Amino acid sequence: MKKTLVIFAHPYFEYSTSNLELVKVYEGIENLVFKDLYEDYPDFHIPAFKERKRIREFERLVFHFPLIWFSIPPLLKLWIDEVFDITWNLEINHPLQNKDAIIIVTVGGKAENYTAEGMYETTLEELLKSLTLSLKVNQIEVKELIAIHNSDDLTKNQLLEISKNIRQTLNKT
Amino acid sequence: MENSLAMTALIFLGAAIIMVPLVRKFGLSSVIGYILGGIIIGPFVLKLTGRGSEDIMHTTEFGVIMLLFLIGLEIEPKKFWKIRKKIFGMGLSQMVLTVASLFLIFYVAKWRPDQALVAALCFALSSTAIVLQTLKEKNIFRTDAGETSFSILLFQDISVIPILALLPIIAERPADKEKQILLQYLPDWLQPFSIIFGVLLLIVIARYLFVPFLRYVSRSGMNELLTATSLFLVIGVSELMDAVGLSPALGAFIAGVMLATSEFRHELESQIEPFKGLLLAVFFVSVGASINFSVIMQDPMFIFTTTIVVLAVKFGVLFGVGKFFKLKMDQNFMVAFALSQIGEFAFVLINYSTNLYLFDPKLNAQLLAITAITMCITPILLIINDKLIEPRWPKPSNNDDEIREPVKEQKIIIVGFGHFGSTVGRLLRVNGIKATVLDNDPERVNILRSNGFKVYFGDAAKPGILRSAGAETADLLILCLDDPEKNKFVLEYAREKFPQLKVFVRAKNRLDAYEFINSGVDHIYRETLGTAVDMAVDILKATGMRAYAARRLGQRFMLIDKAVTRKLAKEEKSDKVTFTMKAYLEREAELLAQDSHSFDESQWNENEDF
Numbered sequence: 001m002k003k004t005l006v007i008f009a010h011p012y013f014e015y016s017t018s019n020l021e022l023v024k025v026y027e028g029i030e031n032l033v034f035k036d037l038y039e040d041y042p043d044f045h046i047p048a049f050k051e052r053k054r055i056r057e058f059e060r061l062v063f064h065f066p067l068i069w070f071s072i073p074p075l076l077k078l079w080i081d082e083v084f085d086i087t088w089n090l091e092i093n094h095p096l097q098n099k100d101a102i103i104i105v106t107v108g109g110k111a112e113n114y115t116a117e118g119m120y121e122t123t124l125e126e127l128l129k130s131l132t133l134s135l136k137v138n139q140i141e142v143k144e145l146i147a148i149h150n151s152d153d154l155t156k157n158q159l160l161e162i163s164k165n166i167r168q169t170l171n172k173t
Numbered sequence: 174m175e176n177s178l179a180m181t182a183l184i185f186l187g188a189a190i191i192m193v194p195l196v197r198k199f200g201l202s203s204v205i206g207y208i209l210g211g212i213i214i215g216p217f218v219l220k221l222t223g224r225g226s227e228d229i230m231h232t233t234e235f236g237v238i239m240l241l242f243l244i245g246l247e248i249e250p251k252k253f254w255k256i257r258k259k260i261f262g263m264g265l266s267q268m269v270l271t272v273a274s275l276f277l278i279f280y281v282a283k284w285r286p287d288q289a290l291v292a293a294l295c296f297a298l299s300s301t302a303i304v305l306q307t308l309k310e311k312n313i314f315r316t317d318a319g320e321t322s323f324s325i326l327l328f329q330d331i332s333v334i335p336i337l338a339l340l341p342i343i344a345e346r347p348a349d350k351e352k353q354i355l356l357q358y359l360p361d362w363l364q365p366f367s368i369i370f371g372v373l374l375l376i377v378i379a380r381y382l383f384v385p386f387l388r389y390v391s392r393s394g395m396n397e398l399l400t401a402t403s404l405f406l407v408i409g410v411s412e413l414m415d416a417v418g419l420s421p422a423l424g425a426f427i428a429g430v431m432l433a434t435s436e437f438r439h440e441l442e443s444q445i446e447p448f449k450g451l452l453l454a455v456f457f458v459s460v461g462a463s464i465n466f467s468v469i470m471q472d473p474m475f476i477f478t479t480t481i482v483v484l485a486v487k488f489g490v491l492f493g494v495g496k497f498f499k500l501k502m503d504q505n506f507m508v509a510f511a512l513s514q515i516g517e518f519a520f521v522l523i524n525y526s527t528n529l530y531l532f533d534p535k536l537n538a539q540l541l542a543i544t545a546i547t548m549c550i551t552p553i554l555l556i557i558n559d560k561l562i563e564p565r566w567p568k569p570s571n572n573d574d575e576i577r578e579p580v581k582e583q584k585i586i587i588v589g590f591g592h593f594g595s596t597v598g599r600l601l602r603v604n605g606i607k608a609t610v611l612d613n614d615p616e617r618v619n620i621l622r623s624n625g626f627k628v629y630f631g632d633a634a635k636p637g638i639l640r641s642a643g644a645e646t647a648d649l650l651i652l653c654l655d656d657p658e659k660n661k662f663v664l665e666y667a668r669e670k671f672p673q674l675k676v677f678v679r680a681k682n683r684l685d686a687y688e689f690i691n692s693g694v695d696h697i698y699r700e701t702l703g704t705a706v707d708m709a710v711d712i713l714k715a716t717g718m719r720a721y722a723a724r725r726l727g728q729r730f731m732l733i734d735k736a737v738t739r740k741l742a743k744e745e746k747s748d749k750v751t752f753t754m755k756a757y758l759e760r761e762a763e764l765l766a767q768d769s770h771s772f773d774e775s776q777w778n779e780n781e782d783f
Contacts, residue, residue, distance in 0.1 A: 045728040 001031050001171060002059040002100075009037040009065040009076035018106055018151040019066065021159045025166045032170075033058070037075050044075060048082040055083065056095045061140065062170075063131065064104040066151070070120070070127050080134055089137050096138040102169060103128065103142060106151035114149075144169050184221050185458045188214045193454075204303050204457055204517075205549055211461020235411075236452025237521055238425045239445055240301070242407050244330050245429020246442055256324050263321060263494050264328020270490045271297040278482060287343050291526050292540060294336050296483050298329045300516035302453065303551055307511055318504040321495065322511055330426075333518045337422060337525065344529035371417045375410065375424055379431030387437045391615040391630055403444035422521075436618045436630040439611065443637035453517075460520050464545055465538035472539070480543050484550065488513045503563055510558045514547040584647040586611065588633040588663060590621065593679055593700065594653030598626070608651070609642050633663050639671070650674040657685040664692065683738055690742035706731055 006026050010019055013036075026034045055061075065073050088094035105128065113119040114127075124147050125132070132142055146169065148154075148162055188210030196206035214221040272293045279289035304322055313319045383406060390402045410428045411421030432438060469476050488509050495505035520541065527537040585608035587598055594610070601608055612618050613632040621628045631638040633654075644650065650667055652660045660678055667674055677696040680686045689697045710727035714720050 043728065045725070045732070047732065 001029070003057065004029075004032045004060045004062060004170065005055065005058040006032060006034045006062040006064055007037060007076065007079070008035060009063075009073040009079070011038055011068070011073055011075070013038065016066065016106075018148060018154050018159055019064075021156070022104075022106070022148075022163060022166065023064070025163045025170075029170070037079055038073075041075065041079075044078060046079055046082045051079070051083045052085075052095055059099055061099055061101045061135075062104065063101065066106045067108070067124070067127070072128070072131055077130075080131070084134060084138065089139070094138075096140060100141045100143045101135050103131065103145045104148070104166060105145070106148045108152050109149065111147070111149040143172075182455070184214055185211075185455050185462075189454050189458050204300065205552060207454055207457030208461035208464075208545055208548065211458040212464055213461075214458075215462035215464065217464075217466040235408075236449055236454075236456045237517065238411050238422050239407060239449035239452060241330065241333070241422045242410075242425040242429040243442060243445060243449060244301070244327070245426040245431075246433050246438055248327070248430050248433055256320065259321060259324035259498075260328050263498055264325050264332075266494050266497070267325050267490055268297050268329065268332055270494070271487055274486050274490065275483065278486065287531060288536065291340065291343060291522075291531050294339075295519040295522045295526075295540070295544075296487070296515050298333065298516040298518050298522075299326060299487070299512040300514050300548060300551075301326050301330060302517055303514060303548060304511050307551075307555065313507075316504065317500060318507040318511075321498075321500060321504070321508050325491075325508075325512060329516070330518075333522070334422060334426060336522060340522070340526055340529060340531070344526070344531050371414060371424075372427060374417075375414070375427050376431060379428050383428070383432060384435045384437070387435070387630075388615055388619060391437070391440075396632075396635070399440065400444050403441050404448065406441075407445060436622055436628055439609075439629045439638055439641040440631040442641035443631070443635065446637060446641065456520075457517070460517075460541070460545060464542050466542075468535060468538040469542050476539060476542055476546070479539075480546050480550075483515065483543065484513050484547055487515075506558055506562050510554045511551070513554060514551040515544040519544045583649055584643060585609070585649045585651065586639070586642050586644060586647050587651040587653060588612075588639075589652065589654035589660075589679075590617070590626075590628055591653070591655060593655075594651070595621070595626075597651060597653060602626075609647075611638065611642055634659055634666075636666065639663070639667060644671045644674065647671070647674060650676045652676065652678040654679070657681050660685075661688060661692075664689070664694065668692070683741075686738055687742040687745050690739055691745070702731065702734065 114124045192210030193203045193206035275293035276289050308319050390398050410424045414421045414424030491509040523540045526532050587608045587610045590610050590612040610628045611631045611633050618628050618630045654660045676694050678694055680697050680699045682701050686697050686699050706727050710723045713723040
């Protein structure tokens with residue numbers, strides 16, 4: 001498996017029903033580092049130098065977070081603001097080189113609401129544009145976007161099925 | 174051989190000192206060591222004790238009274254309420270069933286009915302000293318088996334009191350004629366109510382006199398005075414009860430319960446504990462010394478069949494009760510084996526009954542021997558349980574997600590509850606996190622208590638007080654004392670005695686912090702760091718810096734400062750000072766100058782930590 005950094009951002013993790021189960025997927029995997037942003041930087045102070053240096057060694061980034069008010073969690077946004085550098089895409093050999101990404105997002109609403117004709121008149125892909133574009137300009141290809149809709153009302157078996165799906169995606173090189 | 178009292182005491186203590194470490198080496202309870210030591214110095218082996226041993230036994234029975242006082246202190250009404258079902262359900266059924274079965278067996282074996290009943294009552298009790306010691310050594314206080322054992326023992330300890338009151342009635346004679354001075358002033362019809370009257374009197378005294386009295390003494394700040402006062406209270410109460418014709422043990426127990434919620438609970442515990450330990454040790458040795466082997470030799474069959482019958486009945490009843498209360502198999506075996514012996518209260522009760530002429534000296538000697546033998550068998554039974562029975566019950570596997578053990582509450586001790594500690598404590602309290610708080614300022618403790626804070630009076634620098642505050646089973650120790658030297662002292666003591674504690678410590682400045690870092694503490698809070706940085710951040714704002722930029726700088730400063738302090742502490746320890754303080758301060762300034770907004774890659778590569 002590729003050397004993977006999971007960037008997990010959840011401001012209310014202890015109240016999450018689905019994510020408590022889903023993050024178990026990352027336990028005990030070789031070559032995988034699990035980074036819990038809200039646990040590591042509770043005061044929103046991100047040591048940017050440290051992060052920039054560490055990120056170089058990974059071949060894959062997994063962004064795992066809940067959708068909050070139609071956006072990514074604020075600390076994840078801040079992490080990107082502090083760590084990514086707009087001048088990098090002009091350089092050769094910058095810290096974000098040779099990486100791909102997987103996005104795993106839990107959404108409370110139903111899938112049919114997130115369509116152009118649905119209740120919110122937009123799609124999840126549109127809402128996550130700030131993240132996916134930031135990755136794209138740094139030549140990070142998003143291999144897969146796993147959206148977990150209805151995330152507050154999933155049964156244990158459904159969650160186990162999703163976990164299996166995530167595991168398979170991780171194992172695809 | 175006739176010895177002076179001091180000489181006899183010397184021999185007794187000597188026996189204890191030699192035998193206890195020896196039996197501990199074999200993994201046996203210290204009680205066995207005391208009893209064996211007693212047997213060896215006794216009239217049947219070395220003949221070192223004269224008639225003094227009986228006297229010493231009576232004197233040191235006082236240790237049992239102190240034990241009851243301490244048990245009373247442990248029983249906070251709230252805690253009592255929490256496990257009330259276990260205490261009364263399991264405890265009562267164990268007592269009733271055991272007494273009934275033993276009485277029936279003894280009766281069928283043609284004992285005198287009153288003797289059969291008293292023996293059954295004595296034998297139903299288990300040994301608090303042995304079982305609690307075992308639980309502590311195996312570290313299973315918080316398991317089902319631990320809680321069940323504690324509940325049953327508690328009920329038994331409480332039932333000693335009515336049994337003591339019951340014995341004179343069974344004997345059909347007043348407890349002690351000469352001593353009932355006060356009681357005789359009461360009219361005849363009132364005398365049966367004397368127990369209720371005495372207890373009420375004691376509750377009133379304990380409630381309205383003890384605590385102000387202790388406060389008054391503690392204000393003097395003299396340690397030995399508190400020791401004297403603690404002893405004065407216990408001895409005073411038991412003498413008072415004696416004077417009105419009630420059991421001193423009952424008095425001590427009630428006094429303990431009344432003081433359990435006061436701020437002096439842990440202080441009293443740590444003061445009385447050593448006396449109790451010493452007296453009980455000598456008591457057990459004297460029990461050993463008074464075992465009459467010629468009686469055993471005369472009728473070994475009687476002794477051994479009775480012993481086996483008692484053990485079997487106690488085991489059976491405990492096992493049945495455990496099963497009925499749905500205890501898991503392995504836990505149930507543990508409880509049944511651990512509590513199958515006869516307890517130390519039996520010694521007291523048997524001797525008391527003999528004084529009431531319920532038992533003749535021969536039966537007395539036989540019963541005492543049986544009690545001692547069951548005590549010596551317990552460790553062997555527990556080894557059998559460990560080696561043969563427990564492995565047969567598989568531990569519940571943790572793989573099953575459906576079984577979610579409730580998260581165990583962390584036990585926290587806060588030392589020092591001044592302005593610093595109370596701020597810590599308040600934030601914990603509003604989040605519903607309970608902590609045991611110790612403070613050694615009697616005025617402050619009094620004020621905090623009247624405001625509803627659960628604070629105990631006690632100087633944590635004194636050995637024993639942390640233990641009585643529950644340091645052995647606690648998870649976190651929070652040191653918030655004003656004096657850094659005192660914090661250091663308590664820290665070192667706690668590290669040595671209770672290595673499982675995770676320590677959070679308040680430090681005044683950098684120099685204190687160095688020492689704490691070098692003694693391996695991870696959580697250090699410099700009171701001069703956070704506030705000073707807050708102030709500097711506000712000053713930066715006042716000079717015109719944007720608030721967000723100032724805050725970022727402040728946070729970076731804290732991180733760098735903490736890291737530098739760690740490095741400097743290590744160098745101070747190794748005496749290899751490569752950088753001087755000045756050099757570090759310059760470096761710190763350099764680091765700060767590069768905010769993370771710096772876009773030059775060459776700079777951030779080397780400063781990756783901040």
